[in-house]
Amino acid sequence: MKAVRFTNWKTFPELKEIDRPTPGPGEVLLKVAGAGACHSDVAIFQDYDADFPVAHFLGPEYTLGHENSGWIEELGEGVTGLKKGDAYLIYGPIGCGHCRSCSRGQDTYCDNVAEMPYMGMGLGRDGGMAEYIVAPARNLVPLGDADPVEAAPLADAGLTPYHAIKTSMRQLEGGGKFALVIGLGGLGQLGVQMLKALTGATVIATDMKADAMAMAERNGAITVEGGPDQAAKIRELTGGRGVDAVFDFVGVKPTVEVAQQVVARRGRITVVGIAGGKVEWDFYTNPYEAELTNTYWGTIEDLYDVADLYRAGLIKPEVTVYPMDKALDAYQDLVDGKVSGRAVVAPHS
Structure with missing residues (x-):
C-alpha cells in the first residue's frame, strides 16, 4: 500500500510502498477515509532533530498522520462489539493504558510516558497517511453516518480547541463575557465555532490574514487585525474590562504578550499553540487572579463530544481534499502557507 513516510530529520517526507499492516490483539485495521496534514507534522520533519527533547519518541521511520478517520476493515483477536464497514474517528494519543x-x-498526560516507545498515531507509531491503519479498538470514536473524510481533522483540530474551551468554561459562564481566539488556522476556526455553539460569549478573533478573518466573521466572530494597536482595539471592544478567556493557537512570544495585555481580572489565558514562545510575568502587571496555562490535545471522552457537535451540524471543518498520489503536495502547500483550514488526504476518494 502507499504511505507518506517520515524518513529522517530535516528531510521532506516520501511517498512509499509498504506492506499493509495486520491488527494484533485488541486492535482494528481501518481503511483510511481521511488523514489531516498538521503543522505538528511539519515541525517533526522540518524543524526538529535528534537532539529535540522528545526526539526519542518521534524518531524515523514511520507513517505520518495523527488526525485520522476510517472504516473498519478487520478486527484483531479479542475485539468485539465493532462491525466491519462502520466509520470512526481515531483518538491519536496512546498512553500506557493503566495509569x-x-x-x-487522557493518554496525552500519561504518567508513564517515559516508558512508551511513541507518543501516538503518526507520532512515532504508524499513522493514517496511508491506505490502511491499525489502531487500538479503545481509541475508536463512532461517526455514524457523518462524512468521515471531512471529519478527519476533528481528531486534533477539533479535539484540541474543544478541550481548551471546556477547561475554561468557568470564565465564560453568565452574561457579558468575552472570548478571544488568537490565530485562525484550522484549530482557531473550529475554536470560534465551538465558542459560538457552547457559550453566550462575544467572540473576538485576530490574525494577520484577511481571508482567515473573513472566515471567522462568517462564523460569528468580531475580528481585529494584528498590528501595533491590536491589544488596544481588543480592549476597546470589551469596554476596557478585558477578555475573560483567551485562546492562543499560535504560542509565539508576541501572541502570548497580546494575551497578557488584554486578559481581564480573574480571566484565563490558554496557550494551545506549541511554538514555544517565552514571556515575562510579574505580580504588578498581571491582572489579579488571571491565569496563564496550557493544554495539549484532549481526552477520548472529549472526542466523543466533538463528534456529537459535528453530527449536530454545530461545527464544520474547512477542508481541502487531496488524493493519495498528491499527498506530498498537501504537506508542501502547508509549508508554503497555502492551506486555508485543513488539508486532508483521502486515499480512497
Whole structure:
C-alpha cells in the first residue's frame, strides 16, 4: 500500500510502498477515509532533530498522520462489539493504558510516558497517511453516518480547541463575557465555532490574514487585525474590562504578550499553540487572579463530544481534499502557507 513516510530529520517526507499492516490483539485495521496534514507534522520533519527533547519518541521511520478517520476493515483477536464497514474517528494519543491519566481517557498526560516507545498515531507509531491503519479498538470514536473524510481533522483540530474551551468554561459562564481566539488556522476556526455553539460569549478573533478573518466573521466572530494597536482595539471592544478567556493557537512570544495585555481580572489565558514562545510575568502587571496555562490535545471522552457537535451540524471543518498520489503536495502547500483550514488526504476518494 502507499504511505507518506517520515524518513529522517530535516528531510521532506516520501511517498512509499509498504506492506499493509495486520491488527494484533485488541486492535482494528481501518481503511483510511481521511488523514489531516498538521503543522505538528511539519515541525517533526522540518524543524526538529535528534537532539529535540522528545526526539526519542518521534524518531524515523514511520507513517505520518495523527488526525485520522476510517472504516473498519478487520478486527484483531479479542475485539468485539465493532462491525466491519462502520466509520470512526481515531483518538491519536496512546498512553500506557493503566495509569490515572489513561484511566480517564487522557493518554496525552500519561504518567508513564517515559516508558512508551511513541507518543501516538503518526507520532512515532504508524499513522493514517496511508491506505490502511491499525489502531487500538479503545481509541475508536463512532461517526455514524457523518462524512468521515471531512471529519478527519476533528481528531486534533477539533479535539484540541474543544478541550481548551471546556477547561475554561468557568470564565465564560453568565452574561457579558468575552472570548478571544488568537490565530485562525484550522484549530482557531473550529475554536470560534465551538465558542459560538457552547457559550453566550462575544467572540473576538485576530490574525494577520484577511481571508482567515473573513472566515471567522462568517462564523460569528468580531475580528481585529494584528498590528501595533491590536491589544488596544481588543480592549476597546470589551469596554476596557478585558477578555475573560483567551485562546492562543499560535504560542509565539508576541501572541502570548497580546494575551497578557488584554486578559481581564480573574480571566484565563490558554496557550494551545506549541511554538514555544517565552514571556515575562510579574505580580504588578498581571491582572489579579488571571491565569496563564496550557493544554495539549484532549481526552477520548472529549472526542466523543466533538463528534456529537459535528453530527449536530454545530461545527464544520474547512477542508481541502487531496488524493493519495498528491499527498506530498498537501504537506508542501502547508509549508508554503497555502492551506486555508485543513488539508486532508483521502486515499480512497
